Amino acid sequence: xxxxxxxxxxxxxxxxxxxxxxxxxxxxxxxxxxxxxxxxxxxxxxxxxxxxxxxxxxxxxxxxxxxxxxxxxxxxxxxxxxxxxxxxxxxxxxxxxxxxxxxxxxxxxxxxxxxxxxxxxxxxxxxxxxxxxxxxxxxxxxxxxxxxxxxxxxxxxxxxxxxxxxxxxxxxxxxxxxxxxxxxxxxxxxxxxxxxxxxxxxxxxxxxxxxxxxxxxxxxxxxxxxxxxxxxxxxxxxxxxxxxxxxxxxxxxxxxxxxxxxxxxxxxxxxxxxxxxxxxxxxxxxxxxxxxxxxxxxxxxxxxxxxxxxxxxxxxxxxxxxxxxxxxxxxxxxxxxxxxxxxxxxxxxxxxxxxxxx
Amino acid sequence: xxxxxxxxxxxxxxxxxxxxxxxxxxxxxxxxxxxxxxxxxxxxxxxxxxxxxxxxxxxxxxxxxxxxxxxxxxxxxxxxxxxxxxxxxxxxxxxxxxxxxxxxxxxxxxxxxxxxxxxxxxxxxxxxxxxxxxxxxxxxxxxxxxxxxxxxxxxxxxxxxxxxxxxxxxxxxxxxxxxxxxxxxxxxxxxxxxxxxxxxxxxxxxxxxxxxxxxxxxxxxxxxxxxxxxxxxxxxxxxxxxxxxxxxxxxxxxxxxxxxxxxxxxxxxxxxxxxxxxxxxxxxxxxxxxxxxxxxxxxxxxxxxxxxxxx
Numbered sequence: 001x002x003x004x005x006x007x008x009x010x011x012x013x014x015x016x017x018x019x020x021x022x023x024x025x026x027x028x029x030x031x032x033x034x035x036x037x038x039x040x041x042x043x044x045x046x047x048x049x050x051x052x053x054x055x056x057x058x059x060x061x062x063x064x065x066x067x068x069x070x071x072x073x074x075x076x077x078x079x080x081x082x083x084x085x086x087x088x089x090x091x092x093x094x095x096x097x098x099x100x101x102x103x104x105x106x107x108x109x110x111x112x113x114x115x116x117x118x119x120x121x122x123x124x125x126x127x128x129x130x131x132x133x134x135x136x137x138x139x140x141x142x143x144x145x146x147x148x149x150x151x152x153x154x155x156x157x158x159x160x161x162x163x164x165x166x167x168x169x170x171x172x173x174x175x176x177x178x179x180x181x182x183x184x185x186x187x188x189x190x191x192x193x194x195x196x197x198x199x200x201x202x203x204x205x206x207x208x209x210x211x212x213x214x215x216x217x218x219x220x221x222x223x224x225x226x227x228x229x230x231x232x233x234x235x236x237x238x239x240x241x242x243x244x245x246x247x248x249x250x251x252x253x254x255x256x257x258x259x260x261x262x263x264x265x266x267x268x269x270x271x272x273x274x275x276x277x278x279x280x281x282x283x284x285x286x287x288x289x290x291x292x293x294x295x296x297x298x299x300x301x302x303x304x305x306x307x308x309x310x311x312x313x314x315x316x317x318x319x320x321x322x323x324x325x326x327x328x329x330x331x332x333x334x335x336x337x338x339x340x341x342x343x344x345x346x347x348x349x350x351x352x353x354x355x356x357x358x
Numbered sequence: 359x360x361x362x363x364x365x366x367x368x369x370x371x372x373x374x375x376x377x378x379x380x381x382x383x384x385x386x387x388x389x390x391x392x393x394x395x396x397x398x399x400x401x402x403x404x405x406x407x408x409x410x411x412x413x414x415x416x417x418x419x420x421x422x423x424x425x426x427x428x429x430x431x432x433x434x435x436x437x438x439x440x441x442x443x444x445x446x447x448x449x450x451x452x453x454x455x456x457x458x459x460x461x462x463x464x465x466x467x468x469x470x471x472x473x474x475x476x477x478x479x480x481x482x483x484x485x486x487x488x489x490x491x492x493x494x495x496x497x498x499x500x501x502x503x504x505x506x507x508x509x510x511x512x513x514x515x516x517x518x519x520x521x522x523x524x525x526x527x528x529x530x531x532x533x534x535x536x537x538x539x540x541x542x543x544x545x546x547x548x549x550x551x552x553x554x555x556x557x558x559x560x561x562x563x564x565x566x567x568x569x570x571x572x573x574x575x576x577x578x579x580x581x582x583x584x585x586x587x588x589x590x591x592x593x594x595x596x597x598x599x600x601x602x603x604x605x606x607x608x609x610x611x612x613x614x615x616x617x618x619x620x621x622x623x624x625x626x627x628x629x630x631x632x633x634x635x636x637x638x639x640x641x642x643x644x645x646x647x648x649x650x651x652x653x654x655x656x657x658x659x660x661x662x663x664x665x666x667x668x669x
Contacts, residue, residue: 050565050569051568051569052565052568052569071568072565072568072569073568073569073570073571073572073573075569077569078569079565079566079569081562081565081566083560083562085560085562085563085565085566086566087563087566087567087580087581089584089585098567098570098572098580099570099571102570102571102572102576103571146566146570150570
């Protein structure tokens with residue numbers, strides 16, 4: 001087990017810059033998820049920690065030791081690949097014991113290590129099979145088994161669940177979390193799926209275009225997104241965003257959304273009168289009803305029942321408003337209703353910079 | 359067809375005999391054109407050729423052609439030149455295939471790594487394969503000739519030869535001339551096929567192995583070789599059969615000489631058939647070669663299947 005320190009790490013392929021200086025410290029035993037859209041540099045960063053990509057600039061330390069110049073084999077990390085990368089000509093036992101055999105570990109120790117890992121991952125009846133005779137979920141577990149037999153300093157996961165179907169993904173998510181609670185190993189997990197990030201992480205690192213956007217606990221990122229990118233990326237259905245103008249001259253801070261609608265704010269925002277701002281509110285915080293004080297009229301365009309709740313798409317003040325409610329039968333398509341934005345649930349961002357201002 | 363299938367389970371077929379015959383022969387009629395073509399182009403010449411081995415077929419003797427049983431094979435068993443040619447064939451095939459394979463594998467491994475100008479290097483490396491074998495034989499014969507070629511002078515300069523003589527006229531070393539020409543000519547075949555196989559190995563396996571702690575040589579042994587093994591087996595088998603039958607370079611460069619020292623079975627067949635015009639005897643030799651190569655191929659196919667099953 002070890003901590004990982006990443007200091008001003010950059011990556012460029014020729015003139016194309018992939019990472020623009022990443023600083024991050026991962027505590028011993030922490031589960032950190034790197035999340036972001038495709039091409040944001042999260043996988044590149046993980047591969048640089050693993051030693052599969054050169055570090056263009058900056059420094060990576062594992063357990064306090066600089067590893068920039070070390071080969072992957074000398075970094076003492078284990079990685080689970082998206083494609084699993086199991087050796088097709090070896091059995092499950094062979095795959096799991098390969099790293100130990102390379103280290104010339106004693107036979108009895110190898111047998112103990114792989115049977116322990118197999119038990120933890122319920123792979124014991126499959127030990128003599130080859131990967132092609134396994135299902136996707138079983139292959140995934142073998143890939144994890146291969147990682148844990150070594151007791152490495154850190155586990156790296158590169159989108160390990162994206163080749164599985166939805167149900168299995170949910171199941172394996174639980175297994176990974178349980179495994180981490182068992183082993184308490186430092187883990188870095190890359191995904192583009194914000195649900196995986198939310199459920200697994202001790203801390204989430206949200207990335208976009210090679211820059212870290214926000215680092216924090218899952219609920220931090222959800223409840224207080226630092227900018228428009230994080231606000232839009234985390235959460236499904238996605239946060240409602242409305243552009244407007246900040247007004248506070250008369251001592252009542254509010255955002256004018258057009259068509260004579262203005263939404264009052266809890267307090268003044270640190271910005272000038274007349275600034276273009278973006279109001280954000282999560283669909284589950286939008287109130288919908290026949291008559292709401294401080295609400296405004298909206299027409300229901302679309303009703304999406306999810307079973308768990310209902311997503312309502314409504315149009316108001318020339319914009320689309322999404323609302324999520326656990327209640328069923330709140331409204332039908334074509335109904336005219338009232339929607340309201342509770343003042344304590346409103347996020348305010350500067351439209352030009354994207355930064356959170358209230 | 360469907361009618362015939364449906365009618366079958368219901369006891370005696372009551373349709374007229376000709377109708378039944380027509381529907382029963384339908385599949386054979388459809389495949390007849392292809393079968394007839396294959397039989398006439400492939401089997402007929404093969405059977406006629408094999409029949410020569412049991413007949414007295416000498417082109418210059420108008421009374422030849424009679425059945426003589428196993429006489430040719432009896433003569434063959436006592437033919438010293440044939441046994442020498444068989445030994446030479448093993449020598450020629452073994453060295454040619456082994457060297458072609460080694461250099462081809464090295465070339466494929468080098469071309470698998472990206473570097474500047476790889477496209478051009480690949481094209482150049484595969485060039486010898488495009489040279490007609492006769493031309494390459496003539497070219498190498500010229501290179502080994504001390505009057506016009508540089509190689510004897512280089513070997514002399516390096517102290518490997520006591521005088522700049524023609525390698526092809528030395529009874530002890532003449533076989534190396536065609537072998538070297540053959541290796542030069544055949545490396546691209548192995549390089550191309552092995553490169554294709556190398557490029558089909560998923561890259562992340564190498565990455566996983568690197569993280570697992572494997573050195574480059576261990577990665578080669580535990581990933582590259584197992585993945586290449588089936589391709590290696592099939593290409594080595596193909597090349598062995600081809601090279602054992604491949605008399606072009608020898609006929610062009612040494613014509614089997616000096617004193618039959620470079621005579622292989624294939625060139626001996628050529629000599630018997632087209633110089634001595636004894637087609638019967640040549641055909642008997644060819645049958646022996648065919649039988650040997652068949653046995654060899656069966657062994658390799660078995661080996662390949664074992665390798666593939668292990669995957």
